[in-house]
Amino acid sequence: MVIASLSIRKVKALSVILLVTQLVLIGFSYYYRGMASGELQNISTASGNHLDEYLFRLQHYDRLEALLGYAAAGVWLLTVTILNVGKATKLVWAQVSIVVPMMISFLLSFF
Numbered sequence: 001m002v003i004a005s006l007s008i009r010k011v012k013a014l015s016v017i018l019l020v021t022q023l024v025l026i027g028f029s030y031y032y033r034g035m036a037s038g039e040l041q042n043i044s045t046a047s048g049n050h051l052d053e054y055l056f057r058l059q060h061y062d063r064l065e066a067l068l069g070y071a072a073a074g075v076w077l078l079t080v081t082i083l084n085v086g087k088a089t090k091l092v093w094a095q096v097s098i099v100v101p102m103m104i105s106f107l108l109s110f111f
Helices: 008-043 048-085 092-108
Strands: none
Touching (some): 008 048, 008 092, 048 092
């Protein structure tokens, strides 16, 4: 089985790639959450002509934020599954790729 025979070098490379992917997805999700928040603030000052435009953008940014968050969670589950099946969870980079995205998401939830 390919996954069960992961070398340390392959685990490190896979862990770094998955970690960067997760952090990029989390970062863009947080960015679009900020964009949606800005559009929500614009709604209170919008005139009748621009209200539907602001609502459309709010809904669009909200959907993007949710989808990127789901994608980051999916990559995290993929990381945990591959590293557990490959019995590589004792390596430092494997642990970093599992724990760091959770901590970043937790810390960003306060802002």
